[in-house]
Amino acid sequence: MASEIQTSINHEFVVELKECAKLLTEKLQSNQFEDASILIQTITQSRDRHIFQSVGRLTRGLHDAIVNFNVDADLSKEPPKIQNSDIHDASNRLNYVIELTQKAAEKTMDMVDEAAPIAMNLGQEATSLRDEWARLKRREMSLDEFRLLYDRMDNFLGQMVTGTEQLSKNLQDIVLEQGFQDLTGQVLKRVIGLINEVEKDLVSLVRIAGQVEEITGITDDPEKNAHDMEVMNKRKTEAEGPQINKERSDVVAGQDEVDDLLSSLGF
Amino acid sequence: MKILIVDDFSTMRRIIKNLLRDLGFSNTHEADDGVTALPMLKNGDFQFLVTDWNMPGMTGIDLLKAVRADEKLRTLPVLMVTAEAKRDQIIEAAQAGVNGYVVKPFTAQALKEKIEKIFDRVG
Numbered sequence: 181m182a183s184e185i186q187t188s189i190n191h192e193f194v195v196e197l198k199e200c201a202k203l204l205t206e207k208l209q210s211n212q213f214e215d216a217s218i219l220i221q222t223i224t225q226s227r228d229r230h231i232f233q234s235v236g237r238l239t240r241g242l243h244d245a246i247v248n249f250n251v252d253a254d255l256s257k258e259p260p261k262i263q264n265s266d267i268h269d270a271s272n273r274l275n276y277v278i279e280l281t282q283k284a285a286e287k288t289m290d291m292v293d294e295a296a297p298i299a300m301n302l303g304q305e306a307t308s309l310r311d312e313w314a315r316l317k318r319r320e321m322s323l324d325e326f327r328l329l330y331d332r333m334d335n336f337l338g339q340m341v342t343g344t345e346q347l348s349k350n351l352q353d354i355v356l357e358q359g360f361q362d363l364t365g366q367v368l369k370r371v372i373g374l375i376n377e378v379e380k381d382l383v384s385l386v387r388i389a390g391q392v393e394e395i396t397g398i399t400d401d402p403e404k405n406a407h408d409m410e411v412m413n414k415r416k417t418e419a420e421g422p423q424i425n426k427e428r429s430d431v432v433a434g435q436d437e438v439d440d441l442l443s444s445l446g447f
Numbered sequence: 448m449k450i451l452i453v454d455d456f457s458t459m460r461r462i463i464k465n466l467l468r469d470l471g472f473s474n475t476h477e478a479d480d481g482v483t484a485l486p487m488l489k490n491g492d493f494q495f496l497v498t499d500w501n502m503p504g505m506t507g508i509d510l511l512k513a514v515r516a517d518e519k520l521r522t523l524p525v526l527m528v529t530a531e532a533k534r535d536q537i538i539e540a541a542q543a544g545v546n547g548y549v550v551k552p553f554t555a556q557a558l559k560e561k562i563e564k565i566f567d568r569v570g
Binding site for chain 1: 465508530532534536537538541549
């Protein structure tokens with residue numbers, strides 16, 4: 181890996197530095213100042229060469245990472261126009277997931293909206309007929325009323341047949357609509373694969389950059405650290421969407437904890 | 448009662464709309480983020496606002512702050528229905544003057560309880 185090569189280069193540089201340092205002390209102690217000054221020049225040159233090499237390696241790593249993401253960009257534009265890349269492709273795939281889940285949700289709700297009144301009407305008619313039927317059993321019904329009930333019963337059985345047919349059809353459609361899970365699952369798995377690749381490449385780049393910083397003595401910038409803190413603080417209340425990891429201590433586990441928190445605040 | 452439902456996902460707006468209808472509130476209107484919601488609130492006589500947090504354009508928390516800062520709207524009851532579940536966020540919403548906070552995914556029962564509680568308190 182690139183970061184391992186960088187480690188060995190760092191090691192070589194340190195060895196060279198130590199040798200030069202030892203020689204330099206000897207020269208200085210024996211008052212050979214001209215040789216000493218040549219040595220100092222060698223050290224500086226070696227350090228410069230080392231920085232150039234490291235930056236070169238970092239650039240190479242960055243280039244490889246970009247190639248891995250299959251970025252096809254027009255660099256003559258400002259900002260460069262990305263025509264095609266794995267990331268671009270992944271965005272399209274994720275948009276497809278949104279589209280598909282939305283369609284499935286809409287269709288399912290349509291089916292339920294259509295079925296709910298049918299079930300309600302059948303239920304209401306059945307309740308009312310049961311009351312009438314009870315009157316008939318108690319022999320509280322006149323002949324005319326019975327004729328009416330006779331027709332209603334006939335009618336209801338007809339409604340029952342068409343109604344339940346419609347209900348089973350809607351239930352089946354709802355089940356079929358769940359097919360989106362398979363399709364979106366496949367798309368999401370591919371995108372997860374890409375993200376893992378990107379992460380691996382980024383970690384490798386960060387390691388190379390860290391080694392370069394270490395050997396060249398680039399130190400922490402307090403202003404930058406303050407900026408990082410500010411970003412961290414802002415993140416505390418930034419929208420993140422649904423929480424996947426319920427174990428996180430800064431996140432509530434459900435409605436009960438929300439209610440507890442709010443009541444502790446005097447709600 | 449005239450209610451405004453604000454969420455960037457139409458399916459979620461529909462779910463909330465259906466639940467509100469079951470609770471007997473059928474005069475509902477919809478907006479897909481704070482930018483479209485705010486002028487609707489200012490021009491219409493809405494009596495209740497249900498809003499998501501995470502939306503493009505203007506977020507729900509900014510909408511809440513804008514409502515509380517508006518002379519005419521400052522007393523409008525606001526229920527937040529959102530997937531945002533960080534403690535700091537709930538505290539921020541409470542400090543901004545939210546009247547109820549429901550985390551997604553929610554049950555019909557939870558939504559009903561919070562709405563009733565808000566109306567009990569507001570009167």
